[in-house]
Amino acid sequence: MKLASQGGKTTLFMAPIQEELSTTPLQLTDNAFSGMPNAGCQKCGAAIPLPFLTKHLKSCNIIDVDSDNCPANVEENCAQEDVTSADQQPCPMCMNIFPCHIIEAHAASCGESAGNEAIECSTVMEEEQAVMPGPSRSSAAVTDDWLTIQDPTKAMSQFRDSLFHIYEKESALVLSMDTRETPAEQDMALLSFYKRPNVEWARPLHCRLEGDVAIGKGVTRFFLSTCIEKLKSGFCINFANTDVTRLFDGETGHLVPSASHFLVESDMFVMAGRMIGHSFLHGGPCLSGLSPALAHVLLGGTPETATVALEDCPDLDIRETIRLIQGESELSEEEAKRVQDLAYAWDLPCLSNNNRRWLFEKMLIHAVIGRVTRQIKQLRHGLKETQVDRADQTT
Structure with missing residues (x-):
C-alpha cells in the first residue's frame, strides 16, 4: 500500500468486492505459481514454490517411489537403462552411476539442488528462531575450560571446538562464488553473504567455487583468505565514486578504519567484523597489519591508554x-x-x-581513534555476532 501510494502522496480508492471469492487452495502446479522460484522436495521429488516449501515438508511423509515424474526416479531410471554398458561414470556430487551422455546435465542440477537445499534450510531455521520464544542459540553456553589453558594457541583451538560442538548438527552456511564473473561481481557475492543479519556464524561452512574443479577444505581456505585480503587491499566495487573501496587505510602495521561516513552508514564495518570473526572460527588467516593502538581499543582498552x-x-x-x-x-x-x-x-x-x-x-x-569511534563500534558488533569477542581473553 505504501509503495503503491508513493509514500502516501497518491490518493487510493477502495472498491467493495461484488463477487464471492473462492477460498479453495490452489494446486502447487497452478499457473499462479509459475513465476516463483522452486526447490525439489527430497521426500516426494515434486518442485515446490519456495514460500510453501516449509509447510510442504511438514505434511509430506511419503516418498513417491512409483512415480515416473519424480526427478530422483528419472535419474535412477536413466542410470539403469544400460547397467551393463561400459559407458558410465559416477557423479562427482552424489557418486551415483549415470550414463555418460547425461552425466553433465545431472551433475549441474545435482550441485544446484544441494546448494539450494542448504540455503533454504538456513532460511527456515533463521525464521523459526525469530519467532520462537526463549533464549536463542547465540546465548548457548560455551564451556569455559579453554580459559584455564596457558598456551594461547591451544586455548583458541579449544574455544573453537567448544563452540563448534554446539552447532555441529545445524544446517551448513553456503558461500558461493563464480570465478567466471567479473571481480566486482565476485566481491559482491562475498559482501552479500556477510551482510546477512541474524546468522549463527559458528554453524558448519560449505564453500562452493563455481567454474572451478577445486573442492574440499582448500576452497574454504581460499574464500577466507580472499575475505581478509580484500579487507586490507579493498573491494572492487564502486562506493562513493571510487573504483576500489578500502575499509582500512594507512601503512602496513599501522592500518586503521577508513573515516568515510558512507561506509559507516552502510554498516560495512559490521560486515568486516563478521569476516574477521568467521575467518578465526574456521581456521582462516587473521587480519594482520593493524595499528597497535587500534587493536588496543578494539579489545576493550581506552583511547587514553593506547600508545599512538x-x-x-x-x-x-x-x-x-x-x-x-x-x-x-x-x-x-x-x-x-x-x-x-x-x-x-x-x-x-x-x-x-x-x-x-x-x-x-x-x-x-x-x-x-577519535574520528573512527563509530567504525570501531561496528567492528566490535560484528565480532560479537561471531562470539569471537570472548576469545580476546586469551591475548
Whole structure:
C-alpha cells in the first residue's frame, strides 16, 4: 500500500468486492505459481514454490517411489537403462552411476539442488528462531575450560571446538562464488553473504567455487583468505565514486578504519567484523597489519591508554600538521595557523607554550581513534555476532 501510494502522496480508492471469492487452495502446479522460484522436495521429488516449501515438508511423509515424474526416479531410471554398458561414470556430487551422455546435465542440477537445499534450510531455521520464544542459540553456553589453558594457541583451538560442538548438527552456511564473473561481481557475492543479519556464524561452512574443479577444505581456505585480503587491499566495487573501496587505510602495521561516513552508514564495518570473526572460527588467516593502538581499543582498552604513533595517522596532511608541535621548535606564522585551524575543527583549544605537549597527544589520538569511534563500534558488533569477542581473553 505504501509503495503503491508513493509514500502516501497518491490518493487510493477502495472498491467493495461484488463477487464471492473462492477460498479453495490452489494446486502447487497452478499457473499462479509459475513465476516463483522452486526447490525439489527430497521426500516426494515434486518442485515446490519456495514460500510453501516449509509447510510442504511438514505434511509430506511419503516418498513417491512409483512415480515416473519424480526427478530422483528419472535419474535412477536413466542410470539403469544400460547397467551393463561400459559407458558410465559416477557423479562427482552424489557418486551415483549415470550414463555418460547425461552425466553433465545431472551433475549441474545435482550441485544446484544441494546448494539450494542448504540455503533454504538456513532460511527456515533463521525464521523459526525469530519467532520462537526463549533464549536463542547465540546465548548457548560455551564451556569455559579453554580459559584455564596457558598456551594461547591451544586455548583458541579449544574455544573453537567448544563452540563448534554446539552447532555441529545445524544446517551448513553456503558461500558461493563464480570465478567466471567479473571481480566486482565476485566481491559482491562475498559482501552479500556477510551482510546477512541474524546468522549463527559458528554453524558448519560449505564453500562452493563455481567454474572451478577445486573442492574440499582448500576452497574454504581460499574464500577466507580472499575475505581478509580484500579487507586490507579493498573491494572492487564502486562506493562513493571510487573504483576500489578500502575499509582500512594507512601503512602496513599501522592500518586503521577508513573515516568515510558512507561506509559507516552502510554498516560495512559490521560486515568486516563478521569476516574477521568467521575467518578465526574456521581456521582462516587473521587480519594482520593493524595499528597497535587500534587493536588496543578494539579489545576493550581506552583511547587514553593506547600508545599512538604518528605513523598511525593515515592522512599525510594531518600527520604533518600534528608533527609541527611534536617538539619544542618555534613555529612560523603559517605553521601556527595550520595547527590552530585543525584544533578549531576538532573543538580543541588554542595552541600555547603550556599546552603544547597535551595538545599534541589529544590531536594525535583524535586523528587515529577519535574520528573512527563509530567504525570501531561496528567492528566490535560484528565480532560479537561471531562470539569471537570472548576469545580476546586469551591475548
